[in-house]
Amino acid sequence: NSTQDVHQLQPSLHGVYLNKTKIAEGGKKLKKNWTSVWVVLSANELRFYKESKQEAVGSLKSGHKQEGVDLCGAVVDWTTEKSSRKNVFQITTRSGEELLLQSDDYPTVSKWHDAIKKTADRSFSA
Ligand code: I3S
DSSP: OHHHHHHHHSTTOSOEEEEEEEEEETTEEOOOOOEEEEEEEOSSEEEEESSTHHHHHHHHSTTSOOEEEEOTTOEEEEOSSSOSSSSEEEEEOTTSOEEEEEOSOHHHHHHHHHHHHHHHHHHHHO
């Protein structure tokens, strides 16, 4: 399946804890609420789980609450203006959702930024 394909291309990118906050939805600005989430990159989608072990549970139990964003046509870029934190990048989805993702560990966040941006760019041109 396509999830496996992505993992085979990028075996080190199975999952990671990043800090996440939504800053806008449907053109409306939201109050920030940074939380740590387990992030999984699949074919055209980024999924968020409270904890890494919920990833397995989520795939077994349908109806288990699962958050995610469609990366198709999304814009992914570093930002220094939207937060005072370091290593922050923004994802703006085609539906107008704006998210910030961050980690103090630059090598980790940089690797994820690159993979997410590549996925968004590739799914846009497909
Ligand atoms: O963009 P802002 O409003 O300066 O974001 C900060 C606030 O969301 C703040 O919450 P309170 O308004 O309840 O104090 C958060 O604690 C901060 O983390 C936000 O700023 P950073 O720079 O961390 O994204």
